[in-house]
Amino acid sequence: MAYTTHEIKRIETKWQQYWADHQTFKVSVDHKKPKYYCLEMFPYPSGKIHMGHVRNYTIADVVARFKMMQGYNVLHPIGYDAFGQPAENAAIKNKTHPAEWTYHCIEQMREELKSMGFSYDWDRELATCDREYYRWNQWIFLKMFECGIAYKKASSVNWCPSCETTLANEEVIQGECWRCKTKVIQKDLEQWYLKITQYAEELLEDLKTLKHWPERVLTMQENWIGKSYGVEIYFKAKKTGETIPVFTTRPDTIFGATYMVLAPEHPLVEKLIKDSPHRGKVQAFIDKTAKKSKSLRMMGELQKKGVFTGEYAINPVNGETIPIWIADYVLMEYGTGAIMAVPTHDQRDFLFAKEYKLPMRIVIQDPRNPNARVEDLEQAFEGDGILVNSAQFNGLNNQEAKKKIGEWMSAELPPQFGEISPEIRDSWRTNKGIGKITVHWRLRDWLISRQRYWGTPIPIIYCGRCGMVPVPDDQLPVELPEKIKITGLGGSPLAQSKEFVNIKCPKCGKSAKRETDTMATFFDSSWYFLRYCCAHDDKQIFDKKEVAYWMPVDQYIGGIEHAILHLLYSRFFTKFFRDLGLINFSEPFQRLLTQGMVLKDGEVMSKSKGNTVDPDSVVDKYGADALRLFILFAAPPEDQLEWNDAAIEGSWKFLNRIWHVVNQRYKAINIKIDSRQFDEQDKNLERDRNAAIKEVTEDISEGFKFNTAISQVMILMNTLEKYQVTANPQHKQALLNDAIKTVILLLSPFTPHLCEEMWEKMSGKESIAKIAWPQYNENALKKDLVQIVVQVDGKLRGKFMFPVDSTQEQLKIVILDDAKIKQYIQGKTIQKVIVVPNKLVNIATS
RNA sequence: GGGCAAGUGGUGGAAUGGUAUACACGCAGGACUUAAAAUCCUGUGGCCGCAAGGCUGUGAGGGUUCGACUCCCUCCUUGCCCACCA
Numbered sequence: 068m069a070y071t072t073h074e075i076k077r078i079e080t081k082w083q084q085y086w087a088d089h090q091t092f093k094v095s096v097d098h099k100k101p102k103y104y105c106l107e108m109f110p111y112p113s114g115k116i117h118m119g120h121v122r123n124y125t126i127a128d129v130v131a132r133f134k135m136m137q138g139y140n141v142l143h144p145i146g147y148d149a150f151g152q153p154a155e156n157a158a159i160k161n162k163t164h165p166a167e168w169t170y171h172c173i174e175q176m177r178e179e180l181k182s183m184g185f186s187y188d189w190d191r192e193l194a195t196c197d198r199e200y201y202r203w204n205q206w207i208f209l210k211m212f213e214c215g216i217a218y219k220k221a222s223s224v225n226w227c228p229s230c231e232t233t234l235a236n237e238e239v240i241q242g243e244c245w246r247c248k249t250k251v252i253q254k255d256l257e258q259w260y261l262k263i264t265q266y267a268e269e270l271l272e273d274l275k276t277l278k279h280w281p282e283r284v285l286t287m288q289e290n291w292i293g294k295s296y297g298v299e300i301y302f303k304a305k306k307t308g309e310t311i312p313v314f315t316t317r318p319d320t321i322f323g324a325t326y327m328v329l330a331p332e333h334p335l336v337e338k339l340i341k342d343s344p345h346r347g348k349v350q351a352f353i354d355k356t357a358k359k360s361k362s363l364r365m366m367g368e369l370q371k372k373g374v375f376t377g378e379y380a381i382n383p384v385n386g387e388t389i390p391i392w393i394a395d396y397v398l399m400e401y402g403t404g405a406i407m408a409v410p411t412h413d414q415r416d417f418l419f420a421k422e423y424k425l426p427m428r429i430v431i432q433d434p435r436n437p438n439a440r441v442e443d444l445e446q447a448f449e450g451d452g453i454l455v456n457s458a459q460f461n462g463l464n465n466q467e468a469k470k471k472i473g474e475w476m477s478a479e480l481p482p483q484f485g486e487i488s489p490e491i492r493d494s495w496r497t498n499k500g501i502g503k504i505t506v507h508w509r510l511r512d513w514l515i516s517r518q519r520y521w522g523t524p525i526p527i528i529y530c531g532r533c534g535m536v537p538v539p540d541d542q543l544p545v546e547l548p549e550k551i552k553i554t555g556l557g558g559s560p561l562a563q564s565k566e567f568v569n570i571k572c573p574k575c576g577k578s579a580k581r582e583t584d585t586m587a588t589f590f591d592s593s594w595y596f597l598r599y600c601c602a603h604d605d606k607q608i609f610d611k612k613e614v615a616y617w618m619p620v621d622q623y624i625g626g627i628e629h630a631i632l633h634l635l636y637s638r639f640f641t642k643f644f645r646d647l648g649l650i651n652f653s654e655p656f657q658r659l660l661t662q663g664m665v666l667k668d669g670e671v672m673s674k675s676k677g678n679t680v681d682p683d684s685v686v687d688k689y690g691a692d693a694l695r696l697f698i699l700f701a702a703p704p705e706d707q708l709e710w711n712d713a714a715i716e717g718s719w720k721f722l723n724r725i726w727h728v729v730n731q732r733y734k735a736i737n738i739k740i741d742s743r744q745f746d747e748q749d750k751n752l753e754r755d756r757n758a759a760i761k762e763v764t765e766d767i768s769e770g771f772k773f774n775t776a777i778s779q780v781m782i783l784m785n786t787l788e789k790y791q792v793t794a795n796p797q798h799k800q801a802l803l804n805d806a807i808k809t810v811i812l813l814l815s816p817f818t819p820h821l822c823e824e825m826w827e828k829m830s831g832k833e834s835i836a837k838i839a840w841p842q843y844n845e846n847a848l849k850k851d852l853v854q855i856v857v858q859v860d861g862k863l864r865g866k867f868m869f870p871v872d873s874t875q876e877q878l879k880i881v882i883l884d885d886a887k888i889k890q891y892i893q894g895k896t897i898q899k900v901i902v903v904p905n906k907l908v909n910i911a912t913s
Numbered sequence: 914g915g916g917c918a919a920g921u922g923g924u925g926g927a928a929u930g931g932u933a934u935a936c937a938c939g940c941a942g943g944a945c946u947u948a949a950a951a952u953c954c955u956g957u958g959g960c961c962g963c964a965a966g967g968c969u970g971u972g973a974g975g976g977u978u979c980g981a982c983u984c985c986c987u988c989c990u991u992g993c994c995c996a997c998c999a
Contacts, residue, residue, distance in 0.1 A: 069951085283916090283917045283994075286916065286995095287916090287917085287995075290916070290995060290996095291994095291995080293995095295999095313999085314999065315999060316998090394997095395997085396997045397997080398999090400998090401997095401998045402999060405999095408999090409999095413999070414997095415997055415999080418997095507999095509998065627993075630994080631995095664993095700926095700936085700937075701925055701926080701938095703926085706919090707992085708925090709924085709925065711924080711925070713939070714924090714937075714938050714939095717937060717939095718937090720952095721937085723952095774925090774926070774936085774937095775926095775927070775935085777936080777937090778936035779935095782936070785936095854932085856931080858931085858932085858979085858980070860979075861978095866932075898979075899979065901931090901979050903931055906931065906932090907932075909931075910979085911979040911980085912979095
């Protein structure tokens with residue numbers, strides 16, 4: 068009987084059923100064993116799993132099974148990130164309800180996951196759209212509301228006209244909606260925010276403790292949080308006396324500020340231009356810029372446009388009067404929405420100044436061009452140098468000056484220049500200085516309101532008398548009304564349901580209205596890993612004891628696309644829970660592995676490109692084991708993986724070989740192996756067997772090198788298949804049996820179905836998942852003879868066999884006497900002989 | 914523009930500073946077969962050579978070293994992330 072499609076189906080179904088019946092992967096708290104929490108990023112239930120899922124979950128499954136066999140109490144759960152827009156879109160398209168559609172998809176997905184043989188504890192399965200789950204979303208929200216972490220404010224927000232909803236900054240990619248790629252516009256709305264910025268410092272600082280996260284994820288988070296040190300400088304409007312704060316990271320260039328620029332949306336603009344003769348022109352410019360979306364403004368990178376306001380500002384360091392401009396290259400969202408322009412030392416300012424013929428002054432000397440004149444500059448000099456034209460700071464190195472000028476500004480009163488009116492000078496005094504050293508963060512508060520149906524209702528009630536009233540705890544969850552028309556035409560669908568909206572105020576009992584926004588789905592996924600610890604606890608969000616045992620996650624595995632959003636939010640939630648006293652750790656994920664993408668024909672597999680390969684069809688033909696093996700063998704987990712139809716067949720062939728070896732060459736025998744009876748062939752087999760154990764163990768635990776781990780098993784298979792059971796057949800058969808068993812054990816985390824079947828056939832009464840991981844014997848790895856490579860001047864010139872641990876002298880005698888080597892060193896003087904024990908000899912000549 | 918990662922046979926990929934190309938796919942030849950598939954065996958970086966063997970070779974160019982895919986410098990290319998961030 069061969070390892071046919073039919074056999075594969077039988078075996079894989081049999082063992083999936085076995086694991087379910089025997090609850091092989093069900094776990095509970097057990098203080099006698101070390102715990103290991105292996106987590107993968109839960110899927111969005113679209114109905115079908117794709118190769119990305121298969122790769123992600125296969126990697127995690129190997130880790131989980133490996134750790135289990137090593138004696139750990141392994142928590143390996145799965146669930147579904149089930150709220151969100153696709154369900155609404157699908158519901159509209161298929162004339163069904165999002166809930167119906169979602170639960171149907173979950174069912175399909177569960178079957179597919181089961182058909183891959185993943186070692187989940189299915190008792191912990193959860194979906195974020197379950198009322199038992201999202202009620203705790205609401206509970207968290209209310210805790211955040213209590214602490215002031217959740218708050219409502221009106222502001223200009225990102226709005227996707229196609230999805231008809233607001234978007235977080237994180238969801239705007241290159242000015243486009245991350246989901247539908249529509250150009251995002253700005254809209255003024257009252258929205259709910261989470262004050263993630265309160266944790267900015269800690270979120271940045273704790274990145275240093277994440278020793279086992281990929282470097283690039285840490286960098287991406289660091290850049291996203293974006294801490295920059297600088298100085299806020301208080302300029303004054305000359306006529307009105309208004310303070311105009313400007314943020315700069317380059318206070319060392321302050322003496323070179325020759326004009327100032329405000330963002331078109333800057334709140335002071337209106338006042339400044341009120342009596343200005345330029346008013347009409349300025350207003351026209353502002354209107355024109357406002358029509359352009361942010362993305363268009365960003366794309367016009369090369370053309371900076373602006374207009375003079377007619378008003379001037381006073382530079383507090385020297386009392387100089389500089390013109391105030393308005394330009395599209397200054398953004399209201401960053402800093403203070405106003406900049407001091409130093410065209411000589413900032414390229415953007417330089418381009419703008421050239422365009423509008425604004426003055427320039429060099430204040431940092433370019434060491435490579437110390438006599439540069441403003442007229443000759445072809446670009447701004449942004450490097451380091453010595454300060455000039457900068458009053459008492461002349462001669463300082465600019466890096467030093469950054470610090471000194473910042474300190475001086477926070478202490479100093481404005482200088483006594485004649486041009487400044489006494490009123491303006493006095494107003495500076497109230498600021499206790501003309502500037503302040505500040506830290507600026509790129510990170511914004513997180514906008515979580517969504518005008519969508521399929522999400523967690525925000526549990527707030529608006530009462531005419533009492534204002535914003537949180538829904539009392541005992542009235543949670545605020546359930547999503549089932550009967551609702553989803554049109555996708557905009558506005559919050561919940562607002563249409565009178566039964567939902569109209570409610571009595573829990574405080575005063577008068578008529579009130581519910582909040583009709585739902586939460587962004589990233590809220591749901593920011594804490595699901597905690598819920599897995601006690602997924603069905605209906606009394607509390609999670610059991611402290613369970614969480615204390617299982618958390619933090621030992622190994623988290625998922626796609627790089629979540630490097631910023633999901634991981635940052637989860638870290639934020641964890642810190643918030645810690646501050647609530649629910650947990651006593653600050654970081655949720657100890658180790659992070661970001662798996663590479665699956666490509667086909669050099670491109671990312673995607674529906675839109677039409678180059679997807681359906682895992683289901685591969686499983687049907689070759690089985691889950693072959694698919695798993697291919698995915699693990701074809702590339703290291705963090706690298707991109709190129710799909711190859713031919714190579715999957717190769718994986719199947721390898722499994723077929725194993726099938727035949729067990730069926731044809733394994734013969735049950737009861738005899739003790741005696742190493743004193745070993746001949747060369749036996750020693751060789753034992754060496755490869757032990758080497759395989761060693762390499763596979765190390766490759767998995769030190770950096771998930773599954774591809775090389777598998778190649779080690781293949782090497783053992785190659786040796787084992789050549790092994791002859793001739794003289795002393797009983798003893799040799801026992802030795803062969805041992806090697807076969809080792810192959811099956813080592814391979815079982817990778818291809819569990821076949822290995823279970825083979826194990827059962829050979830000896831197992833119990834699931835192979837419960838068998839201890841094999842140990843190796845260091846002595847068996849030793850060889851009697853080793854090959855010594857001989858180089859002359861670094862070039863390979865010969866290979867010799869020597870007894871292990873031969874001394875330098877012993878080596879020299881043979882090697883230097885060798886005819887061929889002699890040929891190469893003839894007529895040369897030997898400078899030195901380098902010996903790498905048991906490996907190499909290099910003869911260096913002159 | 915900034916940051917990060919990577920560049921090795923026909924292909925996927927291996928190599929604590931120590932034999933470059935492990936392991937596999939593919940390809941070629943052979944065995945088995947009426948034939949094919951499957952399976953097994955042999956070969957497989959390039960150039961020269963009948964062969965033994967030699968030369969050359971890890972994106973390019975330098976450097977350190979007895980010895981460099983590996984470390985350092987300069988550059989090129991590709992991918993990813995961020996970006997008028999003051």
